[in-house]
Amino acid sequence: MNVLALDTTLGACSAAVAHGDPGAPTIHGRYELRAREHAEAIIPMIEAALTDASTRYEALNAIAVTTGPGSFTGVRVGIATARALALALDLPVIGATSLEVMARKALDELKAPPDALGIAVDARRAQVYFALFDGRGQVRSAPQALAPAAAAELLPRQGRVVLAGGGAELVRRAAANAGTFEAVLPALQPDARVLVRMAMTRTPQDEPLHPLYLRAPDAKPQSGKAIPRRP
Numbered sequence: 001m002n003v004l005a006l007d008t009t010l011g012a013c014s015a016a017v018a019h020g021d022p023g024a025p026t027i028h029g030r031y032e033l034r035a036r037e038h039a040e041a042i043i044p045m046i047e048a049a050l051t052d053a054s055t056r057y058e059a060l061n062a063i064a065v066t067t068g069p070g071s072f073t074g075v076r077v078g079i080a081t082a083r084a085l086a087l088a089l090d091l092p093v094i095g096a097t098s099l100e101v102m103a104r105k106a107l108d109e110l111k112a113p114p115d116a117l118g119i120a121v122d123a124r125r126a127q128v129y130f131a132l133f134d135g136r137g138q139v140r141s142a143p144q145a146l147a148p149a150a151a152a153e154l155l156p157r158q159g160r161v162v163l164a165g166g167g168a169e170l171v172r173r174a175a176a177n178a179g180t181f182e183a184v185l186p187a188l189q190p191d192a193r194v195l196v197r198m199a200m201t202r203t204p205q206d207e208p209l210h211p212l213y214l215r216a217p218d219a220k221p222q223s224g225k226a227i228p229r230r231p
Helices: 038-052 072-089 098-109 148-153 168-174 192-199
Strands: 002-007 012-019 026-033 062-066 093-096 116-124 127-134 139-146 161-164 181-184
Touching: 002 038, 002 072, 002 192, 012 038, 012 192, 026 038, 026 192, 038 072, 062 072, 062 192, 072 093, 093 098, 093 192, 098 116, 098 127, 098 161, 098 192, 116 148, 116 168, 127 148, 127 168, 139 148, 148 168, 161 168, 168 181
Parallel strands: 002 062, 062 093, 116 161, 161 181
Antiparallel strands: 002 012, 012 026, 116 127, 127 139
């Protein structure tokens, strides 16, 4: 089985190809910290990952992509690229949220699994993108755009609770019992190399793939600037 995965949702851009045993696949990937211009980078990264894996587009069995949350443009780039490849190659698509991929990546990096893991991304405008997971990476609270204090209210009051991501410290400081929580991995980003490993054991989606937008885009059309039509 050959699976291609890509991510363009947040502050990195990545592509990866996995093949072999789904339980222990061989993975080839490219990863680059990048805050913008994901559209220009993702196709060359996909082709580089395919070359590293000695695999052609025609040999792929599925496409995996992060569906958000993230930057409005970044999410659109990833979804559009995955849809285009899936349509051109007649392949199924596997979607996962960016926060779920970050949770799996954090668990890989932590020395011991916590009882609960909160992934928090600074979404600006006094909000974080937040989701809560158990120590195996299973979702306990789906992604939401919340004020840090509201995210802190979702944290368990017992067991070892770890917060990870660029918004982790914001949530920890907002908690009434902040000293009981750990904030780690502030530079954490989604990674297609993690996503592709997840995708190897998942069933492709039957329904169409949709981006996960948790709020409206920051950029909006200017009002009152339209040029009047000629009679």
